[in-house]
Amino acid sequence: MAAPDDGLRRGGQPLRPRVRRRAQPGAWLGRGTCSARPLRTGTTSARSRTHGSRHLAEETGESAIFSAVRGDETVCLLREDGAFPIRSHVLYEGVRFPLGVVSAGIAVLAFLPDREIDQFLATHDLTETYGQTHAEPEIRRRLEKTRQCGWSLNAGHIVPGSWGMAATVFGPGERPVGALTLTGIETRMGAERQPALGALLLKSAHTLSSELQRSRKMKER
Template sequence: MGTITKALDLLSLFARDRAEIGLGEFVRLTGRDKATVHRHLTELAENGFLEQHPDTRAYRLGPALLRLSALRETLFPVRKLLQPIVFELSEAVGELAHASLLQGDALSPVVHFDPSLHGIQVNFDIAEMLPLHATSSGLAALAFCPDDWQTRIMSRPLSKYTDQTISDPTALKSKIDSVRRFGVATVTGGFDEGVTSVGVPLFGEGGRVLGSLAVAVPSVRAKPEKLRDIALMLLKEAKRASTALGGTFPRDFDDLPLQWGDETTTQQVIS
């Protein structure tokens, strides 16, 4: 890991429940040398990526990120384009929907919405990166990534988040093959216990996978018929989202729903 990567990696430690982080906690979280961590923090603060609380001296995200975020959205309005699609999808299925984009070997959430129609809801953290092997979003994207990307993911240890997380490379390869065949990834309890999610890929220019569109449902409500309806809706909205992002949705995806006419095939899709 290079010096710049080590410095920028410190920014990923911030979360909704960790808005400010002191030097000592940075050292504990990273396991790195205190002097090195302090140097990286100082440089990030000098460039506006961090700022310090005037009293506690703890660090928090700085104004430079606001400027870059606003500029990114002005030049490439991803959130503006995806937000209405995610909102309409969520309202249509009555569950939490979200869109994420590939960032390194994980997914970065961009937009999410939950109509809050039920007493039991899925907790979604917009700041949490989504692993490719443990979520339907990640699997949907990973299945359409280049082969060398898939090989890299499967060649290293796969973290287990729950007892149901796929951590065996052979099992992961089998799951990827299924997702490529049906265009839809379904995961139950792989990242969050008690949550079932359905995801489909989003494509950019030249058919390059950009990320994914997904719906998350408490497993107690994840009946086969409901998951099938969600999958079909996702395929429709993912094509709309890919087009909005200037992408090209693979033509063979148009024929996928036609393959789901019998109960056995539908069960394979949502299993």
């Protein structure tokens, strides 16, 4: 059976594959040791995160992830797999990465106040674990690019050939609280497809941000 093409449409019709949710965390080069805080199913925010990730997976065929900020890290809370058969497994439910690492960490760090960015980079040497692709000048270049585009790109900086794109999710006070990510193989996230994927990410992240902020306001009444 032929694989879906690299576009968002096939045969003139929107690509709407079935979505398969990962039942168990996968692994790449071993399994993570940190567990995510469980989602509180039934809450507005949990339903919104699930819907946002599932919609992205259906529209693109890729794996869609919601990651939340936990201190100086992002933690993957939810993953929805699209129908494209070749996947990246760098991100799985429960895995944590420092800010500035993977597309979610770049997306979150980029929209923190400049003072907090400077403080983070002054106190975290990401090259010790992630190599020279995560030296401060490289991180700052990605942050600037993210601010320009609105979405971030991880061009195989953790595992060669495994790419990711992410858009920031904002909570009360327009502060970053997480990110929506699309992840897949390099050939599925080339320059010709990035604008369309980025637009979908930004739309979904904006919707989720609005729902989270609205839910918070309702609870404060």
